Amino acid sequence: MGASTKQGYDIATKSREIIRELIGDDIKDLKPAEKDIVERIVHSTADPEYAKLVAISDDFVDAALKSMKNNETILTDINMVKAGITQYDGEVCCYIKNDEVKQIAKENEITRAAAAIRYACQNDFEGIIVSGNAPTAVWEAMDLYNKGELNVKAIVGVPVGFVGAADSKEELRKSNIPNIITQGPKGGTPIAVACVNSLIQTLRGI
């Protein structure tokens, strides 16, 4: 789980054992790759509640792995999420600081996170969207997808916050887009990153 030295590996192994004790029951019906994702989320937050909050659509893992196998783009809502995604062979993008994105946000009175999705859509984006922060990014992605304009293969939708986050995730869960979400206000960067890095590890193990 990201370890690269003997001491690091020992810590990761012991941590994995503790996590399996804590959440084994909650995840016993999941597929192996899904179990890995949830275990890694709990590892990166030390918060076993996530085993109860994570919901994964049946088609999510296959859709995400297929996209990643083709080295399609991973688009993140904020740079913190981008910084955490390591060892991906394709491109990991974040447009939140892009000048055109700032302009789109200003002109349309939308958040920069939403504007960044719109910008990606206008620039031939194809791949996976990962939102660890902004519900408005998830809303925008669903809106563009429903209009048939956004070529998104899967969404990691785990934005965090007391305002709008839970609703956006519930709506994503009901959509036809392969998705992983966390129910309720909780979520965030480490959850998003843990999910993607777990998938990368699964992909490399194939």
Place this chain on the structure above:
Amino acid sequence: MGASTKQGYDIATKSREIIRELIGDDIKDLKPAEKDIVERIVHSTADPEYAKLVAISDDFVDAALKSMKNNETILTDINMVKAGITQYDGEVCCYIKNDEVKQIAKENEITRAAAAIRYACQNDFEGIIVSGNAPTAVWEAMDLYNKGELNVKAIVGVPVGFVGAADSKEELRKSNIPNIITQGPKGGTPIAVACVNSLIQTLRGI
């Protein structure tokens, strides 16, 4: 709290109101800058439990603000933490991917996170250490500080994990280094970033 558009500000304002309802009692005895830190941590995790887990030494805010006012270095344990610290006038560094750091880790059989602290120490580091991930970084910093070798002014010590994290934070709390910690296994990148960005905002408000 990081918002840059009208919609973003509206969300942040409503979120702050909800947070004050949830944790107002827990933080009523804190100083204003400390309250801001805890509110921002809860904002960035949507997890009110952090209001009970955060412990801030009496000298932390003053020591950290003084260091930041002098634009001293902010040294982070991982790049995700670095990516989240925005609008700081001084340098924000992370050495985890540095080749010399990898060599130090290998030769001494320590984690790269610990080796990165040692490397910074050997290269005239002066400032604040921010650990959102690796307890070994906190242990190494305390060890070098106790030997009189590390010029650290404050530590944001909020590493996460079931193995070693809680112990490292408890030890840091008992130390003479101005510090903020989260009690128990919980912690992580968003907590570290929220703390530093809140201090930056306080500094700009002075």
